[in-house]
Amino acid sequence: MPLKFKPILFSILFTCFSFFTFSQSDTSTIKAQFALGVNSPSASGFVANFEAKSVDFPSINLGVQYMFKPKWGAKLDFGYNRFSNMDNTAEFKINYTRINAQLVYNATSVFSFLPERMGTFLHAGPGFTGIKPLGNYTENDTSFLNTMAGIEFHYGVSDKLSVYFDASYILGFGKDFNPVSSGFGSFNGNLLTLTIGASISLSGCQYCD
Numbered sequence: 001m002p003l004k005f006k007p008i009l010f011s012i013l014f015t016c017f018s019f020f021t022f023s024q025s026d027t028s029t030i031k032a033q034f035a036l037g038v039n040s041p042s043a044s045g046f047v048a049n050f051e052a053k054s055v056d057f058p059s060i061n062l063g064v065q066y067m068f069k070p071k072w073g074a075k076l077d078f079g080y081n082r083f084s085n086m087d088n089t090a091e092f093k094i095n096y097t098r099i100n101a102q103l104v105y106n107a108t109s110v111f112s113f114l115p116e117r118m119g120t121f122l123h124a125g126p127g128f129t130g131i132k133p134l135g136n137y138t139e140n141d142t143s144f145l146n147t148m149a150g151i152e153f154h155y156g157v158s159d160k161l162s163v164y165f166d167a168s169y170i171l172g173f174g175k176d177f178n179p180v181s182s183g184f185g186s187f188n189g190n191l192l193t194l195t196i197g198a199s200i201s202l203s204g205c206q207y208c209d
Contacts, residue, residue: 031065035166035197039081041096045172045189047180049090052187056083059193061166065104073104075123079170081191092185093134098170100127100148107151117156124149129172137185144174144188154199162199168192 039059041052063077081096102125111120129146132138150168157163174188 029067030202031067031199032202033061033063033065033075033077033164033197033199035059035061035164035195037166037193037195037197039083039096039194040192041083041187042189042191045174045187047177047183047186050092050183050185051086051089052083052094053086056081058082059195061193061195061197065199067104067106071106073106074125075102075104076100077102079193081193083187090184091135092137094185094187095132095134096129096187096191097132098127098129098146098148100146101125102127102148114153115155119154119156119162121152121154122150123152123168127170129170129174131174131187133185135185140182140184140186142174142182142186142188144172146170146172150193160201162201164197164199166193166195166197168195 037059038055038057040055043051046052058081060080061077062079063075065073065075067073077100079098079100082093083096084093085091102123105122106119107122108119111118114120124147126145126147128143130143131141133140148168148170150166152164152166154162154164170191170193172188172190177183177186177188
């Protein structure tokens with residue numbers, strides 16, 4: 001993990017601890033989330049001869065979610081992704097890290113046809129992306145703003161724990177590589193992530209009443 005993102009991750013964990021400490025009497029409010037899966041970077045984010053595999057592992061997401069109303073909330077989450085070159089292209093690996101602040105909408109009532117213990121959440125918001133090439137192209141690191149949107153399908157295992165599937169798309173606002181050589185082994189495009197995770201309610205259950 002790039003050094004500059006470690007304070008950000010610490011802040012997420014500290015926020016989680018603070019909410020847990022001061023909001024234990026609340027219900028249906030705080031969640032800590034962890035998810036693991038795969039990612040697919042857009043081909044347009046690479047310069048010629050440096051395309052990545054269409055599906056890469058891993059994608060790791062860590063976050064804290066706060067629901068300030070039954071339908072509406074916010075989350076702060078950190079994501080780490082790794083992708084590497086496809087066959088017959090120049091060899092490279094890239095660490096893609098991001099942090100996003102997002103609004104959350106509880107859309108369970110919209111998807112009322114799903115089983116009773118299932119919940120559906122939409123999330124979207126702006127963030128910041130850091131790109132760290134590995135190997136021979138470490139000087140070509142870059143960073144840019146992003147915005148992401150996604151949907152989560154939760155299944156309540158208990159009042160405190162749910163497992164979920166998340167599909168998210170991260171739109172990057174990276175600048176064109178100039179000169180082109182600054183893009184060797186680097187990336188300035190969009191990213192699709194598909195993850196499976198666990199959501200732990202620190203102060204109650206959002207949707208399994």
